[in-house]
Amino acid sequence: MTIKAxxxxxxxxxxxxxxxxxxxxxxxxxxxxxxxxxxxxxxxEYTWLRSQMGAFHDxxxxxxxxxxxxxxxxxxxxxxxxxxxxxxxxxxxxxxxDSISALEALKGKQRAILSNGSQDMLDDLIRNTGLNAHxxxxxxxxxxxxxxxxxxxxxxxxxxxxxxxxxxxxxxxxAFDACGAKxxxxxxxxxxxxxxxxxxxxxxxxxxxxxxxxxxxxxMRMEHFGMDPDYRLSSLNELAGIVNG
Amino acid sequence: MTIKAxxxxxxxxxxxxxxxxxxxxxxxxxxxxxxxxxxxxxxxEYTWLRSQMGAFHDxxxxxxxxxxxxxxxxxxxxxxxxxxxxxxxxxxxxxxxDSISALEALKGKQRAILSNGSQDMLDDLIRNTGLNAHxxxxxxxxxxxxxxxxxxxxxxxxxxxxxxxxxxxxxxxxAFDACGAKxxxxxxxxxxxxxxxxxxxxxxxxxxxxxxxxxxxxxMRMEHFGMDPDYRLSSLNELAGIVNG
Numbered sequence: 001m002t003i004k005a006x007x008x009x010x011x012x013x014x015x016x017x018x019x020x021x022x023x024x025x026x027x028x029x030x031x032x033x034x035x036x037x038x039x040x041x042x043x044x045e046y047t048w049l050r051s052q053m054g055a056f057h058d059x060x061x062x063x064x065x066x067x068x069x070x071x072x073x074x075x076x077x078x079x080x081x082x083x084x085x086x087x088x089x090x091x092x093x094x095x096x097x098d099s100i101s102a103l104e105a106l107k108g109k110q111r112a113i114l115s116n117g118s119q120d121m122l123d124d125l126i127r128n129t130g131l132n133a134h135x136x137x138x139x140x141x142x143x144x145x146x147x148x149x150x151x152x153x154x155x156x157x158x159x160x161x162x163x164x165x166x167x168x169x170x171x172x173x174x175a176f177d178a179c180g181a182k183x184x185x186x187x188x189x190x191x192x193x194x195x196x197x198x199x200x201x202x203x204x205x206x207x208x209x210x211x212x213x214x215x216x217x218x219x220m221r222m223e224h225f226g227m228d229p230d231y232r233l234s235s236l237n238e239l240a241g242i243v244n245g
Numbered sequence: 246m247t248i249k250a251x252x253x254x255x256x257x258x259x260x261x262x263x264x265x266x267x268x269x270x271x272x273x274x275x276x277x278x279x280x281x282x283x284x285x286x287x288x289x290e291y292t293w294l295r296s297q298m299g300a301f302h303d304x305x306x307x308x309x310x311x312x313x314x315x316x317x318x319x320x321x322x323x324x325x326x327x328x329x330x331x332x333x334x335x336x337x338x339x340x341x342x343d344s345i346s347a348l349e350a351l352k353g354k355q356r357a358i359l360s361n362g363s364q365d366m367l368d369d370l371i372r373n374t375g376l377n378a379h380x381x382x383x384x385x386x387x388x389x390x391x392x393x394x395x396x397x398x399x400x401x402x403x404x405x406x407x408x409x410x411x412x413x414x415x416x417x418x419x420a421f422d423a424c425g426a427k428x429x430x431x432x433x434x435x436x437x438x439x440x441x442x443x444x445x446x447x448x449x450x451x452x453x454x455x456x457x458x459x460x461x462x463x464x465m466r467m468e469h470f471g472m473d474p475d476y477r478l479s480s481l482n483e484l485a486g487i488v489n490g
Contacts, residue, residue, distance in 0.1 A: 036453055039461055045463075047419050050394050053428045055470070069469040073462050073485045075445030077460040176294050200320030201399050208455035208484075209279055217283055217318050218290075219475075224314040225300070 003243050005163040005188070006106050008138075009148075010115035010122065010174035012219075013191060014103075014131065018025075019094035022088050028076055035070055037211035041218065044176075047116055047147035056145040058118040063090060065151035090117075091124040095131060102236035103134035104245060112137035113162055114154070114170075116147045137161055149180020157186075163242070169243060171236070174219070179227040190229035191236060194220040248488050250408040251351050255360035255367060255419035255482075256338070256391075257464075258436060259348075259376065259481075263454075264339035268331050274330035280315055282456035287311035292361055302434070303363040308335060322448035336369040347481035351488060357382035357406055359415075361397070363393045374401060377454075382406055394425020402431075415487060417482070419464070424472040426478040427432055435458065435474035436481060439465040 001054040011017045017040055024039075025032025044160055050056055057065070064087060071078055112135060114120055119140040126132040139160045144152045157168055168180040173191035182188045193215050202213055209217065222228065231242060256262045262285055269284075270277025288311040295301055302310070309332060316323055348356055349459040357380060358369055369375040385403045389397045402413055415426040418436035427433045437462050447458055454462065466472065475488060 019281075034448070038459075045290075045293075045421075046417070046468075048290075048297060049424075049468070050470075052293060052296055052392075053425055054396065055428055055472075058365070065469040071464070072469070072478075073441075073444065073466050074448055075441070096275075149294060149295075151299065176290075180298055183300055191250060196318075196320070199318065202321055206455065210453035211459060214283075214456060214459045218286060221314070221318050223294070224310040224317070225295075225298075227300075232486060 001166045002167045004167040005110035005112060005157070005161055006169045006171060006188075006239065006243060007112045007114050007161070007220050009170075009174055009177050010113050010117055011174075012182070012193075013115070013171060013173045014095055014099045015093040015125065015129075016096055017082075017093065020086070020089045023089045027078075027082050027086060031074065031076060034074060035076075036068045038073070039067050039213040041215065042069050048214060051150055053080055053146045056147075058142055059140075059147075060090075060118045060121050061117050063087065069107075070232055090121055091139045092128050094124060094131050095135060096236065098236040099131065100134060102239055103131065105237065105240035106130065107134075110136045110161060110163065112157075114141075114148075114157055116141050116153075118142055119164075120170055148177050149183065151180075151184050154181055154186065168245045171237070171239065175221060177225045178229045179223050180193040180226045182227045184227075189228040189231040189233050189239060189242065190222065195234075196221065248354065248414045249412040250355035250402070250406055251416060251484060251488060252355060252357045252359050252402055252406070252431075252461075255358050255362055255370070256414075256419075257438075258369065258416060258418045259344045259358070260338040261341055262338065262372075264469065265326055265331070265334045268334045272323075272327050273330060274321065276321060279319060279456045280321075282460040283318070284308075284312050284315045284413065286312050286460065296392045296395055301392075302412055303387055304361050304385075304392075305332075305335075305363045305366050306309065308332065325352075335366055337373050340368060340374050341481065343481040344377060347386045347484055348376065350482065350485035352379075354488060355381045355385060355406060355408065357402075359384045359393075359402055361386050361398075363387055374469075393422050396425075396429050399426055399429040399431065412424075414484070416484065419467045420466060423474045424468050424470045427472040428470075432476055434476040434484060435467065435475040437442045437477050437479055441466065459473055459477050 021032050021036040024035040046062045119142050141153045170186040171176045171189045178190040265282040266277050271282040291307045325383045386398045386444050410430050415431040416434045423435040
């Protein structure tokens with residue numbers, strides 16, 4: 001079956017969520033690493049937990065709640081304006097170095113985002129970073145009020161893009177998302193941004209794993225769900241070879 | 246409304262999941278802390294993610310999958326027998342110092358466990374540690390094939406114990422579980438095993454937060470869900486005062 005649409009996860013796949021560390025460190029010197037990692041870990045947890053509780057808040061709200069949790073937990077007093085400046089980074093995240101070139105190489109196919117992000121923050125993000133010029137569609141889970149990896153989120157691909165699951169290649173660096181898409185029945189490419197060897201070497205070289213290493217351990221390796229992706233790629237630039245070859 | 250049943254979470258509330266560190270450190274010296282924390286964090290993630298994907302595996306399987314993930318990620322080769330010895334600790338976890346005394350003080354009421362644990366591992370655990378003598382019931386989510394904080398899990402309380410939600414005090418030290426029970430509509434006591442002040446002092450005293458501190462940050466403070474529990478207690482021993490007025 002020919003692949004008609006390539007559907008990308010946004011946060012962690014096309015965009016580097018770690019790029020919030022520039023603003024967290026600027027606002028709270030010496031605390032940027034801890035804030036960045038705890039925030040992202042709690043942000044994802046909150047999507048999973050809210051989905052499970054049937055208590056959806058959109059991703060902007062979830063990102064605020066998890067940032068508030070993080071600052072409160074660490075014991076960092078902050079002003080509303082600073083909080084909002086940090087949040088604003090989610091509308092200006094750095095794309096990965098391979099994002100635009102990979103999208104460009106897939107021109108002619110339907111290129112889309114399916115993201116947990118709320119529609120307005122996604123629309124701002126792709127416009128602010130110029131990725132909108134390389135995408136045919138940007139789909140938010142807002143429409144179903146539940147987050148990935150719930151099947152209802154992946155159903156949006158057919159509903160919004162008009163392509164059948166077997167015509168789709170889903171692309172994510174988030175292992176839980178790659179597994180969710182595979183479990184749903186899509187063809188999946190997992191972007192392996194940290195290899196097993198590199199992570200093991202990093203752990204072996206440390207006296208204690210700090211926040212960034214803990215983040216990599218928790219989030220950047222393939223889950224043991226028995227839902228392995230069809231492709232493991234080290235760069236988004238490898239996609240064109242799969243889709244066109 | 247009189248409280249007829251006190252329903253406890255097991256792992257982290259009556260039982261110290263950190264007590265697996267004795268066996269993880271014995272088997273893999275110098276790695277016990279990292280294994281213990283990553284394992285527990287991934288174990289919980291796997292319950293949330295499997296529930297979301299509609300791909301339930303029971304808690305014994307989930308605990309095996311998350312332990313395998315952990316050892317693989319860190320790069321620790323292991324023999325099957327060692328893996329099984331570590332897993333076996335889940336049938337012999339240490340109860341907290343206040344568990345038996347608190348249950349004893351609630352004698353006369355219906356005392357029960359509602360746990361993510363599979364029925365056989367829970368039954369073994371309460372028998373091996375003598376808590377079975379102080380409990381009228383032990384309910385596993387196995388019956389509904391979905392984990393807390395899904396509402397279906399909390400519905401088991403009425404279904405299995407024959408008490409109405411308003412007759413129940415639900416007790417958990419896991420903030421996500423306390424919030425889930427509150428969201429479902431139960432009266433909830435959260436056991437605050439680490440105070441905000443203690444955790445902030447711990448973080449302030451460290452150059453980098455290690456695995457145990459990261460665990461405390463991620464798991465041991467109240468979530469920012471707007472689902473705050475009715476009671477915040479520092480010990481299970483405070484329950485009798487609430488229940489008996």
